[in-house]
Amino acid sequence: MSLLRNVSLVALASLSLTIAGCEKKAEGQVVAVVNGEEITLTELNAEIADLNVPASADKDMVRSRVLQRMVDRRLLVQAAKEAGLDRDPEYLTQERRMREQLLVNLYGRKTMDTVKVxxxxxxxxxxxxxxxxxxxxxxxxxxxxxxxxxxxxxxxxxxxxxxxxxxxxxxxxxxxxxxxxxxxxxxxxxxxxxxxxxxxxxxxxxxxxxxxxxxxxxxxxxxxxxxxxxxxxxxxxxxxxxxxxxxxxxxxxxxxxxKAKAKIEYQPGYAPKDDAKAAGALxxxxxxxxxxxx
Incomplete structure (x- = not known):
């Protein structure tokens, strides 16, 4: 067997292992796979928790419907990405704002856990x-x-x-x-x-x-x-x-x-106004x- 053939076989074996590793399956903590993207049980449970489902509801039916809604949303997200919308300046601006607000909200919730009743x-x-x-x-x-x-x-x-x-x-x-x-x-x-x-x-x-x-x-x-x-x-x-x-x-x-520790620089004309006036303008x-x- 030639050295070239050995190299080729090794390369093919490595490629096969890589492909096998990329084949994601809906098992264990993964409840669905949408075009290679996983939806986990943790994500599904978090989505259900936000709905405040009554205790008397059919839990299997709720889980099924919520998961299908997540699958549909994931498909639409993938379509939006294919259209390049995830690189649109408007999307990037709103994404950052929502990400920042989410962090602030989570910071508040974590802090609330430390506040005594x-x-x-x-x-x-x-x-x-x-x-x-x-x-x-x-x-x-x-x-x-x-x-x-x-x-x-x-x-x-x-x-x-x-x-x-x-x-x-x-x-x-x-x-x-x-x-x-x-x-x-x-x-x-x-x-x-x-x-x-x-x-x-x-x-x-x-x-x-x-x-x-x-x-x-x-x-x-x-x-x-x-x-x-x-x-x-x-x-x-x-x-x-x-x-x-x-x-x-x-x-x-x-x-x-x-604020005391931060270094903040404003462009001329954008510095904060008097607090009372600014509050009245909002x-x-x-x-x-x-x-x-x-």
């Missing part, structure tokens, strides 16, 4: 100090006018003397500010107590402004309903709220430490209500 005495004290969120909780029915924030915020001073929602509507129309009428509700559990006191101190029917999701919403209270939280449920809610507050403190502390998400009229 408060004892009953601390929980009861927390509840008693926040009657508007628990024993005296109410839900206000509202009539509203919703609009985009005007380019000149000072123009809203025209609304300060308005005593009714119709007056506000007339003045907005005169100023050329478009708005939409609607109805809504306001839960006292999510309002800053000082803001709530100012709202409740207004004469009946007098309007106030609630920033919400980048809009300005002028509202008047048309009714209210008492919605006290039962004691046992209140304790669960309070305990979670206390842990969340502690988690936020830890997060703020860690962010402050990270869409509001669950901000406390702010009365418009005195």
């Amino acid at each position: 408060p004892d009953n005495a601390a929980i009861d004290k927390y509840i008693s100090e926040r009657p508007n969120a628990f024993a005296q909780r109410k839900r206000f029915a509202l009539e509203q006018l919703q609009m985009d924030p005007p380019s000149k915020p000072d123009s809203l001073k025209e609304l300060e003397t308005a005593k009714t929602l119709d007056e506000v509507a007339s003045r907005l129309t005169a100023m050329g500010i478009a708005f939409e009428r609607g109805r809504g509700s306001l839960d006292t559990a999510v309002i800053d107590p000082q803001m709530l006191a100012r709202i409740e101190a207004l004469p009946p029917g007098e309007p106030f402004i609630v920033p919400a999701n980048g809009k300005l919403v002028v509202s008047v209270i048309t009714g209210s309903e008492a919605t006290p939280v039962p004691q046992e449920q209140a304790r669960q809610i309070a305990a979670q709220a206390m842990r969340n507050e502690e988690l936020n403190k830890i997060g703020e502390s860690r962010l402050k430490e990270a 869409p509001a998400a669950g901000n406390a209500a702010a009365p418009a009229a005195k």
Whole structure:
């Protein structure tokens, strides 16, 4: 046998072993293989866990349907990659943002595991100090006018003397500010107590402004309903709220430490503005209500 033949046989044997090693099979911890890509039992269980499936559901049926959905998604992902979308700048930008948010969320969850559950005495004290969120909780029915924030915020001073929602509507129309009428509700559990006191101190029917999701919403209270939280449920809610507050403190502390150690350089014109002004420029998400009229 020639040396060349020996080399050829060795090369073919190596190639055969490589091909055999690449043949993935749906066995053990691998529940499916889609064009060579594995879907593991861990991935399947994680997908099912996110669905909050009722205990009475047919587990085999749920598992089968979820796995098929994962297979279908994997096929579409493969098709998207074949089209080159995984190299598209828009995809890369969104992928990085989602990856960063996922890491931040996971960091928060891991940190939450270190936050102790408060004892009953601390929980009861927390509840008693926040009657508007628990024993005296109410839900206000509202009539509203919703609009985009005007380019000149000072123009809203025209609304300060308005005593009714119709007056506000007339003045907005005169100023050329478009708005939409609607109805809504306001839960006292999510309002800053000082803001709530100012709202409740207004004469009946007098309007106030609630920033919400980048809009300005002028509202008047048309009714209210008492919605006290039962004691046992209140304790669960309070305990979670206390842990969340502690988690936020830890997060703020860690962010402050990270900023102190970091070297951050901004292009001229992109440096952070004053915190208060910057916060006002962003869409509001669950901000406390702010009365418009005195």
